[in-house]
Each structure stands twice: as C-alpha cells, then as structure tokens.
Amino acid sequence: MGRLPLAHVDVYRLDRLQDLYDLGLEEGDRGVTVVEWGDLVEQAVPAEHLVVRIEPGVADTERVLELTYHGTRWRARQDAVEHALSEGAGR
Numbered sequence: 001m002g003r004l005p006l007a008h009v010d011v012y013r014l015d016r017l018q019d020l021y022d023l024g025l026e027e028g029d030r031g032v033t034v035v036e037w038g039d040l041v042e043q044a045v046p047a048e049h050l051v052v053r054i055e056p057g058v059a060d061t062e063r064v065l066e067l068t069y070h071g072t073r074w075r076a077r078q079d080a081v082e083h084a085l086s087e088g089a090g091r
Contacts, residue, residue: 004031011037020044048073050081 014020020041025033048071055064069075
C-alpha cells in the first residue's frame with residue numbers, strides 16, 4: 001500500500017460539469033486524484049496540478065509520457081519527478 005490514498009475518476013463519462021462537483025472530490029484531503037478527463041472539467045481543476053498525457057510509442061507496448069507542471073508547488077517538484085521517472089525507465 002502506498003503512502004497516499006488514490007482516487008480515480010473517469011470524467012469522460014460525465015455529461016455536465018455539475019456531475020463532477022456532485023462527486024465531492026474537492027471535499028477534504030483525498031491524497032492523489034487521477035482524472036481521466038475531457039475538456040469538460042478543465043475549468044474545475046485546481047491551479048496546482050500535474051497533467052500527464054500518455055501517447056502510444058513506436059512499438060505496440062511502448063508509451064510516451066508528456067508531463068506538464070502547473071503551479072509553483074508542481075514546478076518545484078519537477079526535477080524530483082523526472083529523476084524518479086528516469087530511474088524507473090530501466091526496469
């Protein structure tokens with residue numbers, strides 16, 4: 001088990017932005033929230049967040065991650081995150 005609780009939301013299934021608010025994700029500290037999202041919820045994402053885009057790579061089993069850091073706290077974590085990713089890439 002990890003140190004932080006993880007919540008996963010398939011936002012692309014929601015019809016309205018209000019549906020996201022009805023889930024109550026902004027209530028309390030939930031640890032890490034991973035959102036598979038559409039353009040519908042972009043306006044509801046906190047200013048401090050990390051966007052991870054996963055694209056297919058050259059090989060069928062390869063994936064390419066594109067990370068975009070938003071807010072001062074995430075930009076401050078950028079070196080540590082990218083170091084951790086590069087360390088794990090050899091596994």
